[in-house]
Amino acid sequence: MFGRVLLLVALAVALSACGGTSSQQRQPVSVDDGIQLVGRLAEQPINISDGAPLVLIEDCDANDGRDLDLCIVARTIDGQQLNVVIENPAALRAGETLRVERRDCHPAACDSITDVAIVEVRLDGVPFRASGGELVMTAADPRFSASIRLTFGGPDRLTGAFDVIETPPEER
DSSP: OHHHHHHHHHHHHHHHHHTOOOOOOOOOSSTTOEEEEEEEETTEEEEEEESSOEEEEEOOSTTSOOOOEEEEEEEOTTSOEEEEEESOGGGOOTTOEEEBOOOOOOHHHHHTOOSSBOEEEEETTEEEEOOEEEEEEEEOSSEEEEEEEEEOSTTOEEEEEEEEEOOOGGGO
């Protein structure tokens, strides 16, 4: 009898804990939250799997004029910083596939291009402008979600996916 009472008390405590009013943690929207990239850049293997990269929608190109970029900042598995900078985020539309092209445009002029994506990748601050590839967009603004394939000439290539939303200012 005493054992049953203890069991009922323990069960009541456990059930009351489940219905408590604790603060709710952020839940992933999908299993692809974050950025995953693999490939090769500057003769180095690149491997990134970051579920919470820094994501900025602002001017991410220091000292090259005012413009608007989508920047995803993550670390490779060996600790290098890798920034994926989409120079013309206004071109990103849900449900569309955008060809990636290398266009040498002034930053503000890049913003107005909407028929292709202009993507630069920075590895520890060294810029590499993608010369080809594609972005297959599934969501755009405020959540940006796409599969990504970038070529840089020669054997340098990056493939993967991202599913991100801008990092709130208090978390930067």
